Amino acid sequence: MSAGVGNGMNHRPRFVSADAVLEVLKWPEMIAALREVYASAPQARHSPRRVVARNDSVWLRALAATPPGRRYMGAKVFGFSKSGGTYAVILFDQESGALAGILDANHITGFRTGATSALGLDYLAPRKPLTVGVLGSGAEAQAHLAAVGHVRRIAAFKVFSPSVANRSAFAGRFRRELDVPGDAVGDARAAVDGADVIIAAARSRGEQPILFGDWLRPGTVVISIGSTLPEQREVDAGVVGACDLIVCDNVDEVVEETGDMIAARAAGIAFDDKLMSLSDLVLERHAARVRAARLPMLKTAGAAVQDLAVAELAFTKALAQGLTQEFPGDFRYKPA
Template structure:
């Protein structure tokens, strides 16, 4: 094999969008989490910061995958036009070389929503369900489409503070998914009667937007908006009401998210009912699930999700001839 055979490729967000498939991503994530995940294979995220500049890194070496690597994102908040860019660097196990750079912006939304759907596929009761969506941004949009790929949705009811945005969200759901959808004027109205509740928008002022006594008996909650200690999304009553809590990154969710820290401060015991995605996907908590009425999935995101979904997208992009070869070659240290 010549040196040029090792030239890496670039996968743009446009290409990722063209080749991405929800069902394939959900199945890939379920498979990845069904295996034991050694702690060192997907370590916690790291953040380097100085003043108003920060850099976050999420590394992972998926068990059984061809590629391993890391997602890197950063922002200089005092730049002339600050914004966050993401790149996922994939290394090839077969060559030990850098194989690809993947634009991580859309991949981040895809992997978060696909992981939530992978969890809800095991947590939520079978059959048609009404979905309540709190939020109308990119994450809410992607999650609604991901959830629709694992459950028949009888209706989608959305709340967000801006009437025009929730109306546009509902119109897009009906247009894209063929599911009846409507916007409502309060979060409680959206949640009323819902079998699945998606909390995908932190509240203004970091006040909770979802309360336990709003939930229908047997409802399943996915909470994705509170990922650091300073953020709030769900009230502590939701934690108290949940019979089982599944976390994508167990210790980060329980120890580093504002919602769970608030629940701890309120004296709510939750560790004995909290489990990892691997526990869920491997079947280790199947017996516990039988007796659990209210179930919750809580997410902070993780590098394993990024790499699994990026590998899937890379393979599809190469097969479709849409990956862009880069005219570069890295020097290999032997």
């Protein structure tokens, strides 16, 4: 019987802490794992739409997947209140169905989102050193600039966020880590002006767009990751209108459940013929369309196959390095 089932009746999964996840994960391996996942062309049945439960000021989100060709299936679950929240990934062995691992997923969302964006950028951006404009200075923005540096050389970057201290710290960190020029600037337009790649990784506090279509120029690649719910906004309808190719991690979910695309549809922007799945991009099924695109955008809402790919990598490496802990109680195994 597969690993994770002790005596065939009871078993104890392994726990991986957030610190262990941080220690074992490396960007090239995460990007490679996601490339494998999207090259396997996962279907809706492998990674159905997320479920969001709400009650007044609290909400709980669950994303489940059975990735084809992978050892583990599972789900990421996280709950939020006004005070904050906690993320967890639960892994089950696909052969036995046994609960194999529980991971503190505090870092996994940022890692998988950054790695997914880097994967998409690898197919959308020219193979040359790139200038990058970053909107946001939090964990997602940091993950994105770090990840992008593993698929293209970054020539220079600019960053804007409302906090002078945060954007200055961001610029200082990545000037050191990337050894390239980098500036913290005083407004969003200045950050993206002249950029080869725009990373939008922060929503406004009032859920108003922070990136506008009339700021864009041909030859730019836009990455937008901050609008994942109907009420959330990051880019305006003009961005959707200006972009001639829109690559989505899950086309239906991005179009129907993200505030930016809902607003663009309501504004009368026609975009259905611009859409492409990330899987099709990776498999190069529409290579001519990609080559012809003058202003592509990668628009993601997050998907369970991304979480599971990164979580499986973290779990496997943590096991090999002795960085897991045994769960303190038994789970009863139910044979088929």
